[in-house]
Amino acid sequence: MNLEKTDFNNTTSSVGLYFIVYSDRAEDEVVDPKKYLEESCKPKCVKPLLEYQACVKRIQGDDSGHKHCTGQYFDYWHCIDKCVAPKLFAKLK
């Protein structure tokens, strides 16, 4: 917090008026708008997310190394991207 004291000397009165200004310094933590929007778009993309999680569970025991969930992963992130893209630039300079 910045405290600025400005002496405001009023000629008509013998006592100077003190003018205290508080200014908020910018947040130390900047929030990346894209991450924020991706989080807020999660409820819209629950179905592909659940499909992905189901796939993760299905292949959990697999040791062959051939099984993977790229398809479901892509579906989920495609849904998120479609949701985020129109809104993102409004949050940027």
Added chain:
Amino acid sequence: MVGGGVIQQILRRKLHSQSLTTPVRSWFSSKNAHVEAGSSGVRAFALLGAGVTGLLSFSTVASADEAEHGLACPDYPWPHDGILSSYDHASIRRGHQVYQQVCASCHSMSLISYRDLVGVAYTEEEAKAMAAEIEVVDGPNDEGEMFTRPGKLSDRLPQPYANESAARFANGGAYPPDLSLITKARHNGQNYVFALLTGYRDPPAGISIREGLHYNPYFPGGAIAMPKMLNDEAVEYEDGVPATEAQMGKDVVSFLSWAAEPEMEERKLMGFKWIFLLSLALLQAAYYRRLKWSVLKSRKLVLDVVN
């Protein structure tokens, strides 16, 4: 994917229907003996061959297909997208700062000169000062020797590596491409580069990336040599704009778009002007054509019957 399965079924049905009418043995015998009678047999055999090949390639392609092409990037509403929209030059200036501080250590932009930045992102004095910070090899001088001097406006942006081999050697065999034309050199370049830079994520379950590479779903194949370079507040912008990952991504892509298409604004103005003028010319030409043809088109032909 679905089409492949449907074609499979159609082929099977065709083959089944044929096999009901003609047993297999007679196919081959008829094929050898008579050309006409065997033509349907040959066709069926060919269909079977096509079906089998389709099935075999189908099963291997489907699993590799998605990662091979990379995740399709979304379309972002770039401020310079409209038919008469110009670049956001403040964004270009910030983007150049990001390039210089984050990207220039590995990526060259050897088609851009300092003088190109004047009037676009920097004033002449600023650009001169920036150029003077680099050392350029020049020569030969009167004694026949090469010498180094501070940069001038006419010099190109400095290259991080002397040649491609040096670049590959320093980056584990991968060549960081020159960025002068990158947004034109990639399909849907602007959106792709933005998605790529801001799209570093954990890989999906079952995918492991070898040491030295990083996962990025937008990169064809998924394994990219470049690590995530845009992190919040990696750069401090001169104009005080908060340098989040998305902000830096947008600014650097604006800069790269300008670098690849510096003529864009003039082109759009010219396009608008000439399309307008040519539309007027079209109307004039249409009127003139109809005027000239009206003589013929308003002819009356009288058919007289001679008895």
